[in-house]
Amino acid sequence: MTWGICATVLAPTETILKFAAYHLEQGAHRLYLYLDNDNQDAYHVLKQHAKVRVRMCDVGYWAKVSGRRPLKHQVRQTVNATHAYNRPTEVDWLTHIDVDEFLVSNQPISDILRTVPASRNCLRVRPMELLGGSKTAFKTFIAAPNRSTLVRKIYPDFGQYLRGGFVSHVAGKVFVRKGLPDITVKIHNAFQDDVAFADTLELDAIQLAHCHAASWDAWRAAYDYRLDKGSYRADLKPAAEAGSSAVNKHALFQQLQAEEGEAGLRRFYDEVIGDSADLRARLSAHGLLREVDLNLEAALAKHFPNATV
Structure with a gap:
């Protein structure tokens, strides 16, 4: 085969x-x-x-x-x-x-x-x-039926904007x-x-x-292209976890930049993407780290x- x-x-x-x-x-x-x-x-x-x-x-x-x-x-x-x-x-x-x-x-x-x-x-x-x-x-x-609940627990600030907790x-x-x-x-x-x-x-x-x-540098280097033409572009649907807020990642990132500048993007990266003992612990607690x-x-x-x- x-x-x-x-x-x-x-x-x-x-x-x-x-x-x-x-x-x-x-x-x-x-x-x-x-x-x-x-x-x-x-x-x-x-x-x-x-x-x-x-x-x-x-x-x-x-x-x-x-x-x-x-x-x-x-x-x-x-x-x-x-x-x-x-x-x-x-x-x-x-x-x-x-x-x-x-x-x-x-x-x-x-x-x-x-x-x-x-x-x-x-x-x-x-x-x-x-x-x-x-x-x-x-x-x-995450294949569990309570995926939205898990995502919000693991990512308290940004989980509602993430489909399955993934960027x-x-x-x-x-x-x-x-x-x-x-x-x-x-x-x-x-x-x-x-x-x-x-x-x-x-x-x-x-x-x-x-x-x-x-890495942070790699993510930041690809960010502008993804925001304009790639996986963060404006025409993509928001995550189901967004509920009534219905904000997609494009809108989220623009809001973070407008309100917090580069620090806002870094805060997102640190909670959701960056390898840390804290994120590993949160994932491991639900059997989601490999x-x-x-x-x-x-x-x-x-x-x-x-x-x-």
Whole structure:
């Protein structure tokens, strides 16, 4: 039972190679990587690996697949993921994830996929979110029916603005069985004949380790882009936990900046994201802390030993 990953990547070469190496180490049979900028260094290293299919998303590529380059990166991701799905079949299952996401399981992913009933064609893996400043500590997905209560208890100041206590998505990503007709793969879902799969199976044996904010500096560096065009943009819905206040993260962050300046953003980061003994204790009290060593350096050295990064 083989599986592969597709990703549209815009990141430093070392980050891309670590992402690729990690998933090759986990047993990925194919990686379909779409470089969103002219990263020649990454391209030439990845091109040499037998299990990697890499494309430079230049003017010629976009002219061929969609007429022109879509302005929104979310649209480019969808076009590329669907393009990867429609390639000649080389794997049994394909998932679309981002360069800061890593599939984690306690057993080979191929063994897990082998147990999926033949009637199921779409599988969902839920995320866990890195604590900023740590390389191994993650807050895990809350599946409990009292999720809103737990989130407000763990994050007393900002829990009402957080879906599941996460700064980023809780939807996770999906695996889609290859070989089906009329498939469109989007960021968090897949569609057949423009209809979402109604029988998507929750795959609890695999988690998606999401390194959304590796540190305060990394989070702050990405903040303005996310606020304008990414996961904190104004058109996204507020968390269900917001209740009648119905304020999304975009509005929250703008309010914090207006009232408290940079200190407001730092206060949010310290309560919700940053690795601290206090946050670890709050998560541990509810069984929501997991330690995972992704061991990216070792994977990089093994799968791309001659890369200069």
